[in-house]
Amino acid sequence: MKDPSQTYEDGIEPRKYTADSRFTFACHKGMECYTHCCSDLNIILTPYDILRMKNRLELTCDQFLAIYTKPELLSRTRLPVATLKMVDDDKKSCPFVTPEGCTIYEDRPVTCRYYPLGMAAFREQEIQPTGEDFYFMVRESHCLGFEADKEWTVSEWREDQGVAPYDEINKAWVEFMLKKKSFGFQADLSEESRAMFFMVSSNVDRLRRFIFESSFLDKYDVETDVLEQIKTDEVALLKFGFDWLQSALFGADKLNLKDHVLKAYEEKAQEAEAMKAAKPGK
Ligand code: SF4
Numbered sequence: 672m673k674d675p676s677q678t679y680e681d682g683i684e685p686r687k688y689t690a691d692s693r694f695t696f697a698c699h700k701g702m703e704c705y706t707h708c709c710s711d712l713n714i715i716l717t718p719y720d721i722l723r724m725k726n727r728l729e730l731t732c733d734q735f736l737a738i739y740t741k742p743e744l745l746s747r748t749r750l751p752v753a754t755l756k757m758v759d760d761d762k763k764s765c766p767f768v769t770p771e772g773c774t775i776y777e778d779r780p781v782t783c784r785y786y787p788l789g790m791a792a793f794r795e796q797e798i799q800p801t802g803e804d805f806y807f808m809v810r811e812s813h814c815l816g817f818e819a820d821k822e823w824t825v826s827e828w829r830e831d832q833g834v835a836p837y838d839e840i841n842k843a844w845v846e847f848m849l850k851k852k853s854f855g856f857q858a859d860l861s862e863e864s865r866a867m868f869f870m871v872s873s874n875v876d877r878l879r880r881f882i883f884e885s886s887f888l889d890k891y892d893v894e895t896d897v898l899e900q901i902k903t904d905e906v907a908l909l910k911f912g913f914d915w916l917q918s919a920l921f922g923a924d925k926l927n928l929k930d931h932v933l934k935a936y937e938e939k940a941q942e943a944e945a946m947k948a949a950k951p952g953k
């Protein structure tokens with residue numbers, strides 16, 4: 672039974688949970704608090720959330736983003752993300768909640784799947800570039816689920832809620848945020864780099880057009896079978912997009928530039944060096 676004297680700032684219990692940590696919880700239709708957790712939320716949508724939701728709703732990425740999301744800049748990393756836009760009613764309800772439950776339940780965002788757990792990667796102050804997975808517990812007064820006596824480990828809860836594919840597919844996105852943070856927030860990305868990040872994270876339609884309808888393939892060496900796959904497989908396209916971002920912005924060895932592009936870059940760098948050396952007083 673929840674101790675009512677136990678209150679936490681913004682409902683977050685000050686304790687790290689790992690895969691083996693235990694907690695008691697149950698949530699099902701018919702509970703007095705059913706769907707009370709589905710309003711006034713700030714849900715950051717992950718790349719795979721957006722894929723699943725826009726396909727469920729049979730929308731293009733542009734349509735989905737325009738109707739259901741609002742953009743936000745994460746305060747510490749200054750990275751742009753899409754958040755789920757609440758409805759303009761008294762409760763600021765989620766657009767998908769009804770008295771019967773979630774209308775997109777099978778494709779609900781990963782944050783909803785994890786609840787009452789939260790992913791540390793989503794709490795900016797918690798992001799640590801250690802590679803260790805950990806979670807936090809959100810204990811909100813309206814949620815009666817903690818009064819149940821069903822016990823879970825974090826691993827069991829993750830499996831029950833089907834979060835594994837989300838975590839696997841979103842891995843590069845989370846890594847990107849960790850990498851950005853580990854550079855410190857002085858090392859701000861340019862507007863153009865942030866736009867690239869937002870396109871890959873939230874809009875596979877645009878990413879596909881960018882790859883196939885710009886000079887992208889004149890610059891990068893991409894194998895034919897990879898090209899064929901990313902034409903039709905959105906998850907592969909998303910992963911490819913993050914490989915490109917990591918190569919283009921952080922110098923990761925994931926995508927290869929074509930020889931003539933490399934040569935041109937080298938020549939440019941040599942020219943810049945020569946100009947620097949020729950400057951008086953240097
Ligand atoms: S997406 Fe579904 S589960 Fe998540 S807040 Fe909205 S109604 Fe609730």
Ligand code: SF4
Pocket residue numbers: 697698699702704705706707708709786787813814815816817
């Ligand atoms: S038990 Fe908690 S998570 Fe489940 S419906 Fe009630 S408030 Fe929402």
